[in-house]
Amino acid sequence: MKTEQLFFGAAYYDEYMPYDRIDTDMEMMKKAGFNVIRIAESTWSTWEPEEGLFDFTHLDRMLDASERHGMNVIIGTPTYAIPYWLSQKADDMLVLTKQGQEIYGRRQNMDITHPVYLKYAERIIRKMLEHIQGRKTVIGFQIDNETKPYGNYGKRAQKMFAEYLKEKFGTVDALNKEFGFNYWSNRVDSFDNLPDVRGTINASYGAEYEKFQRTLVDKFFAWQADIIKEYKTDAQFLTQNFDFDWRNHSYGLQPEVDQFSAAKPLTIAGVDIYHPSADDLTGKEIAFCGAIGRAIKEGENYLVLETDAQGNPGWLPFPGQLRLQAYSHLGSGANSVMYWHWHSLHNAIETYWKGVLSHDLKENSIYKEASVIGNEWKRYGSRLKNLKKHAEAAILLDNNSLTGMNWFPHAGNLAYNDVVRWLYDCLYEKNIECDVVFAESEHLEDYKLLLVPALYSAPESLLKRLSAYVENGGNLIVTFKSGFSNEYLTVYHDEQPHLLSKCLGIHYDEFTVPSRPVSVKSGNITLPENAYLSNWMELVTCDTAKALANYDHKFWGEYSAVTLNKFGKGNAMYIGCYLSKETLSAFLDEMLRQSGISLPDYQYPVIRKEGINDAGEQVIYLYNYSSDEQTIIWDYDNAEALFHDTKISRGDSIMLKPWDVQIFISVCQSSI
Amino acid sequence: MKTEQLFFGAAYYDEYMPYDRIDTDMEMMKKAGFNVIRIAESTWSTWEPEEGLFDFTHLDRMLDASERHGMNVIIGTPTYAIPYWLSQKADDMLVLTKQGQEIYGRRQNMDITHPVYLKYAERIIRKMLEHIQGRKTVIGFQIDNETKPYGNYGKRAQKMFAEYLKEKFGTVDALNKEFGFNYWSNRVDSFDNLPDVRGTINASYGAEYEKFQRTLVDKFFAWQADIIKEYKTDAQFLTQNFDFDWRNHSYGLQPEVDQFSAAKPLTIAGVDIYHPSADDLTGKEIAFCGAIGRAIKEGENYLVLETDAQGNPGWLPFPGQLRLQAYSHLGSGANSVMYWHWHSLHNAIETYWKGVLSHDLKENSIYKEASVIGNEWKRYGSRLKNLKKHAEAAILLDNNSLTGMNWFPHAGNLAYNDVVRWLYDCLYEKNIECDVVFAESEHLEDYKLLLVPALYSAPESLLKRLSAYVENGGNLIVTFKSGFSNEYLTVYHDEQPHLLSKCLGIHYDEFTVPSRPVSVKSGNITLPENAYLSNWMELVTCDTAKALANYDHKFWGEYSAVTLNKFGKGNAMYIGCYLSKETLSAFLDEMLRQSGISLPDYQYPVIRKEGINDAGEQVIYLYNYSSDEQTIIWDYDNAEALFHDTKISRGDSIMLKPWDVQIFISVCQSSI
Amino acid sequence: MKTEQLFFGAAYYDEYMPYDRIDTDMEMMKKAGFNVIRIAESTWSTWEPEEGLFDFTHLDRMLDASERHGMNVIIGTPTYAIPYWLSQKADDMLVLTKQGQEIYGRRQNMDITHPVYLKYAERIIRKMLEHIQGRKTVIGFQIDNETKPYGNYGKRAQKMFAEYLKEKFGTVDALNKEFGFNYWSNRVDSFDNLPDVRGTINASYGAEYEKFQRTLVDKFFAWQADIIKEYKTDAQFLTQNFDFDWRNHSYGLQPEVDQFSAAKPLTIAGVDIYHPSADDLTGKEIAFCGAIGRAIKEGENYLVLETDAQGNPGWLPFPGQLRLQAYSHLGSGANSVMYWHWHSLHNAIETYWKGVLSHDLKENSIYKEASVIGNEWKRYGSRLKNLKKHAEAAILLDNNSLTGMNWFPHAGNLAYNDVVRWLYDCLYEKNIECDVVFAESEHLEDYKLLLVPALYSAPESLLKRLSAYVENGGNLIVTFKSGFSNEYLTVYHDEQPHLLSKCLGIHYDEFTVPSRPVSVKSGNITLPENAYLSNWMELVTCDTAKALANYDHKFWGEYSAVTLNKFGKGNAMYIGCYLSKETLSAFLDEMLRQSGISLPDYQYPVIRKEGINDAGEQVIYLYNYSSDEQTIIWDYDNAEALFHDTKISRGDSIMLKPWDVQIFISVCQSSI
Helix, strand or coil: CCCCCCEEEEECCHHHCCCCCHHHHHHHHHHCCCCEEEECCCCHHHHCCECCECCCHHHHHHHHHHHHHCCEEEEECCCCCCCHHHHCCCCCCECEECCEECCCCCCCCECCCCHHHHHHHHHHHHHHHHHCCCCCCEEEEECCCCCCCCCCCCHHHHHHHHHHHHHHHCCHHHHHHHHCCCHHHCCCCCCCCCCCHHHCCCHHHHHHHHHHHHHHHHHHHHHHHHHHHCCCCCCCEEECEECCEECCCEEECCCCCCHHHHCCCCCCEEEEECCCCHHHCCCHHHHHHHHHHHHHCCCCCEEEEEEECCECCCCCCCCCHHHHHHHHHHHCCEEEEEEECCCCCCCCCCCCCECCCCCCCCCCHHHHHHHHHHHHHHHHHHHHCCCECCCCEEEEECHHHHHHHHHCCCCCCCCHHHHHHHHHHHHHHHCCCEEEEECCCCCHHHCCEEEECCCCECCHHHHHHHHHHHHCCCEEEEECCCCCECCCCCECCCCECCCHHHHHCEEECCEECCCCCEEEECCCCCCCCCCEEEEEEECEEECCCEEEEEEECCCCCCCEEEEEEEECCEEEEEECEEECHHHHHHHHHHHHHHHCCCCCCCCCCEEEEEEECCCCCEEEEEEECCCCCEEEECCCCCEEECCCCEEECCCCEEEECCCCEEEEEECCCCCC | CCCCCCEEEEECCHHHCCCCCHHHHHHHHHHCCCCEEEECCCCHHHHCCECCECCCHHHHHHHHHHHHHCCEEEEECCCCCCCHHHHCCCCCCECEECCEECCCCCCCCECCCCHHHHHHHHHHHHHHHHHHCCCCCEEEEECCCCCCCCCCCCHHHHHHHHHHHHHHHCCHHHHHHHHCCCHHHCCCCCCCCCCCHHHCCCHHHHHHHHHHHHHHHHHHHHHHHHHHHCCCCCCCEEECEECCEECCCEEECCCCCCHHHHCCCCCCEEEEECCCCHHHCCCHHHHHHHHHHHHHCCCCCEEEEEEECCECCCCCCCCCHHHHHHHHHHHCCEEEEEEECCCCCCCCCCCCCECCCCCCCCCCHHHHHHHHHHHHHHHHHHHHCCCECCCCEEEEECHHHHHHHHHCCCCCCCCHHHHHHHHHHHHHHCCCCEEEEECCCCCHHHCCEEEECCCCECCHHHHHHHHHHHHCCCEEEEECCCCCECCCCCECCCCECCCHHHHHCEEECCEECCCCCEEEECCCCCCCCCCEEEEEEECEEECCCEEEEEEECCCCCCCEEEEEEEECCEEEEEECEEECHHHHHHHHHHHHHHHCCCCCCCCCCEEEEEEECCCCCEEEEEEECCCCCEEEECCCCCEEECCCCEEECCCCEEEECCCCEEEEEECCCCCC | CCCCCCEEEEECCHHHCCCCCHHHHHHHHHHCCCCEEEECCCCHHHHCCECCECCCHHHHHHHHHHHHHCCEEEEECCCCCCCHHHHCCCCCCECEECCEECCCCCCCCECCCCHHHHHHHHHHHHHHHHHHCCCCCEEEEECCCCCCCCCCCCHHHHHHHHHHHHHHHCCHHHHHHHHCCCHHHCCCCCCCCCCCHHHCCCHHHHHHHHHHHHHHHHHHHHHHHHHHHCCCCCCCEEECEECCEECCCEEECCCCCCHHHHCCCCCCEEEEECCCCHHHCCCHHHHHHHHHHHHHCCCCCEEEEEEECCECCCCCCCCCHHHHHHHHHHHCCEEEEEEECCCCCCCCCCCCCECCCCCCCCCCHHHHHHHHHHHHHHHHHHHHCCCECCCCEEEEECHHHHHHHHHCCCCCCCCHHHHHHHHHHHHHHHCCCEEEEECCCCCHHHCCEEEECCCCECCHHHHHHHHHHHHCCCEEEEECCCCCECCCCCECCCCECCCHHHHHCEEECCEECCCCCEEEECCCCCCCCCCEEEEEEECEEECCCEEEEEEECCCCCCCEEEEEEEECCEEEEEECEEECHHHHHHHHHHHHHHHCCCCCCCCCCEEEEEEECCCCCEEEEEEECCCCCEEEECCCCCEEECCCCEEECCCCEEEECCCCEEEEEECCCCCC
């Protein structure tokens, strides 16, 4: 979905404020160029302090103020944090997880399939939407927030799962066979009497339950979307705030939600991206999660609904970084930057998750830098919004493989998202922009180069599509652990990697976790001096493929580490081990060359992103993610520097100050 | 309370002995100069082996023997370890903690508010006190032992908490507002229906519960004291064995008890101080916990009721250390050293927590060194007891701030007690004696210098008292994270550090956790070569204060790390970051100079302590906490060496053997 | 028990196969020289998919095929993994452990004392045995698999324990006294009302429960053996698959089973030995666990029922290692090598515990190397089977001491098995073969040298036997922590090490855990340059013993680290501290010299094992556990090289290729 303008703003909670300062806040926001607030998603107990007693005072105050000050508003349904009184309506209102029964306190631990929860949730949503009908400043709605199944292993959910399995398999014999339940005497004799999934040692059973859990989110969104659509206008969008696998910050594909499938009822994708700043700001999380943001609605622009202003302790940005971050989002195709949140909280667990304003609620250095951004966007935003991006390379992501790798964490603690980021980050540092495609995507052919990290669990249909992609001229990189098992984590019982063997021109049946790093040698490719692998190695034999590198090992020197195969009109590279970053880089360079994708002369910490704006102009961002000045040589045709109204020509040198960004507009769309 | 003599002895358990050796033990004790045993606090099941069946055989044996051998006795009530039969009287006799329901086995896990427990506890106390009425050797009583609330989150306790909150706040609206319960939909609608505290993410709610738990100990002591007072004579004292925050040994302020408040019904403070020995003996725990011991009854002498003889594996003292330790306690104002315990146990969990005697119950090297101590005290004790101490510096300790820091552990895992010990230990190594004052103390003005570590949670009244202290001529050091929130952990919503801003002459609103050490530079103070901070830094701006040091940082160089402000007649230093030990030392030197407190020429490992004895003489202890000889120059007037009957004059050099102590008596009370 | 031939084979599960390939598998096996499969121990739910519905299709298929292909079969009773329907028959069918109630899923978590379990188990055993009556290829039966008490702390088991205690102690007073229940008020007043063992802090109570748990396994085996004996022929053996303390691989004495006692109803011992390969293959686990295998039936040969083919990720053997491993088992006295398992699994938790065949079920490098072994055994097996071994040295192992050390883990996390392996591995690297004797063994006198590691818990009778062993001319090495407590973990209350003091000629009462390594010095023995200890040191005083080494310590230099005593006709060495490996080695050399045991000129990585075959010939194995060639000088009389039909004479040099083994047969039985 395209938007009329760039949105710049913050989450706002009048109901959390220590005193009435709503007009002060709105004035401060306007002055800073903010044009949107996001409200209401956490505060059911304020809207309905007692069962059946509705009080929208704070909501009205925020909407009245938004009208007085000309501020756009995104309203979230308040269903992801339930009031205490509601939690008491049923013993199983809160989820039973693998760790035991949840008790009331934190958000996001109710059973989203519970009929009592759903009944009350529907009522508060309808009451709220009725109440705000006709409000002009409301531009869109957010369903719930960072929704997940919350580790629900309760009886109701497990009963639903039994029905799901019955639907899928028909007979218990079929289930016993597919899941290998003969093992350790795990056979079942009836769908009405299945073992508690929490105890299982059968990965097929356990992983299928996680897949089932993800479908609960799909259903929840569809249900809420249907309710909201009864009230919203066509102009008002419908979104969700999707988040990511968390490693003290946003890191990888979200394991608990199939975002591609869950997003179907939405009109625009929304994400929250949190990342470290200060010495640790790299732009990687913004770029990677942004690529997922684009993929959720298959290439459309997305909203950044939450990102850090001051954020967690340790994330306080250096001067310039807040602005760099904002433009990093835009360069990835975001149409908004919205901070979580406007002010800092004076109570409770997120007291130190600081907003734009500190606890003193005054203009501070962060506010001042936000004002720079906001006022630049007022001036330049129309040329930056709705950036249309299409990368030449894409990385294929898959939740079933992520789950499968979790069930079999044998590769020295390498998780699926580690393999994903290993590939993605290497391209990022080379300045090769990379899209994300979900395994369900039908647009693989749009890319010159497709990277497939650890596709552990794959139905044959997907393996065939990958083969066909190469056969038809695509360039494919497949890593270790791909094609190993089917969609139920049943290992394919022919040679590995099953149907991909032919297109890759290789096979293997043995692999190991080396207890010390193993060197890698190549006759074809120039490798870094200390080329090595760790964590995982497969003993790969070439059939039709050419070995690009072998193991430099006394006993396993005959096996290949990396291979390349011509197959049909395309090329397929297999990486059978977890190479050190520098070693991987050399092989990616080779495959980029094979794919006809050119590499810029400069690398990280200078990062380039590009796309086409509404006017059909090419927009090129240059970012400096370092504390030092950087100078690069312009390798495009003539362009115009956005902030300075100066012209630039091929061969000119460009200096970027520490943590600075520059933007260039070129009418010519092709890079060298 | 002053005592007639120094007490030297051990906990004694006739009921644990493998065979009858009570007269052998008493004779060995007497020979070693022991004059007290502490008995009975753990053995309810021996006194009442079945419900209602009382058997004081062992108690009588010990009292009879004490009379035969002229040994003083301290009797503990046996209530901190309940018999199994009592644990079976109610399902909730043992506490429900955050980890779940306790089961029988260890001590200290009953619900000290349980009416059935209290009924039986009262009966055994009365039976025991009736039984020993008139026993002449009993000099005092100990209530229970190391009492705490034991993590009690049971229904009864939570109901009491609801009443406590109702009393305090009157209406749920007031509670909702103060605790910020609007956040994440946590509003409550009735005091009769509050969420289980175990689940809360609201620090105000959770910390207030911990405060409430501490009041349970106050009540428990008052209740037992009232019973005991019905039986005890005026000459018999009443004490409790207070312990400390535990980090494999005594470390810091006890988080679960407000010792100042709990001690009100007592006539004398008692403590147990456990510390490593051998290579790790520093005297720091003895000095720091001793300072708390003095503070509990506001400057009076205290009893060391337990300390290590052989102690835990790894604590076995080197020759000389047991004696050094004993005098370390005396130099801090203790009037007793009592080992836990006389013999070593042959069964159960503390088998390796060894006493004076090893498992063979024979004279060993520890016993022999104890005999040296005991016999010295017989000779010199009258000049060493009731040491009156008053330091020029004091450190302010506060349980609410400790709890607050636990709820917000953001500063790279720095806990409250780490900040306390960071300051205290730095002074200790400089040979600046330092008192402890509790936040409730009314004697701040007695000190030239007051140190306030991480006073995270403080009512405005306390902040005003600190300001007034400076205004009236006091010298104040305040560290980062002070004055940040009120008594309910609600962050003050003006500039930080709230009311202290004026007296400190600074303000800040931003802070961070640097991912790598940050250098510190000063134009005023000579800093060590590698002056740096880690863990936490606040971006401090001087208003009226002078910057003593700034961050040596490319982007944050404008902000101050340490500041000094003249305010009224006094000086106030602010330390806005966690400086390395050597860097902190330089700033403390500066503030000691400002405060007119002089520094001796020698430092740790030579430690000096001093005080005034009953005769008004000044007693000066010199300790050598190292395996090497140390020589220092005497910087006092003429004095007499206690152990050698020699005289010493200013400028004489004094040699201390490894792990040795020397004591000097001077009639002139003033140091240079 | 002697066997007719060497057995070479694998566990086989027709019921786990993805498609029918039973004849293919048998043909592949036969071609590789396999002569046995082990079946049926895990698949109750296949034999009885619903309660009372029996289906032995897969069993019949395997037996039919075994007859067609002339393959021997070992049948396991399927009782260690119960069907889901059986788990639902009673609420307490699965064990309650210290971690809580088990839920269905994994194997080995049922209550093996549960009458309902036992009823159904007996029925399936009888049904299966009836079904296969008369099958000619069945050579033996295995009871259950890796049986243990599974941490059973359920009510039934605890009630049985109360009866066990009553039987043992008669009165609660006796129990209270022996266990020291006076401590912390733990006295009990009735056997009908004992505290839940899970909560206890009394090591005597807790450890006795673990001893009791081990007796449950004895009873379980006796019960199953009685049933099986009703069906089996005299020619069919009866075994169990014993496993070991697990540290990511087989490591030490199994804590949960008294294997010596449990094995009484068996006719032959069986073990599973899992070990790392590749860079980490040392042969130590094979040798150590093999020594236990021999000890279980007091010197008889044993079966290796499971060992790794490809095994866990990271264990993939280098070329040559699979063969080296197989001969390592034979050299230790095994009469079989059976892989777990034939194929690799396509589902569930052991998907990556790979068998001989990989998931593709084709001939691979592992299969090919197995074929070399199998075909060599067809040719040479008759001269290698039933190897009779008797070492000159033995190490005494004891489960009660292991449990005791777990309850008192004070020595810097040194566990009992660490002390065991510290001694054993040191001898192994010197090429001194070493038997295991259990504390109950009556054959101590068979050995020149007896090593006693950390015999923490020992009845006086055992200590007397050790003294008598020395007095009668034996050579004894005793380490720290031996003889410290009796069979109930009650510490002996005279001088340490109690009754051993006299034979060792030493005593001590103090010990410590040094916070840094402590040097060791010797006037008698040449020590390595950096001779030191860590973790634990006892302050030993020599009575009649001679100090071989003292602590090189400023304050504890007077105490001995290692002592040697002449006692009667023998010698007794005491090692009072945990010496570094090289330091220990020097003292073991001294004691080997004293014992008249000669050391070969070559050490690890070249390892020698020897024994006498059925024909009375001496068989000598030489192994190279390294990636480099090794050359040694032959130090025996004339011998014949088994694989090459060449002769070899004293003084000849022998070259071993990387990871190679050579076998020599000599008619002369005495080594130099």
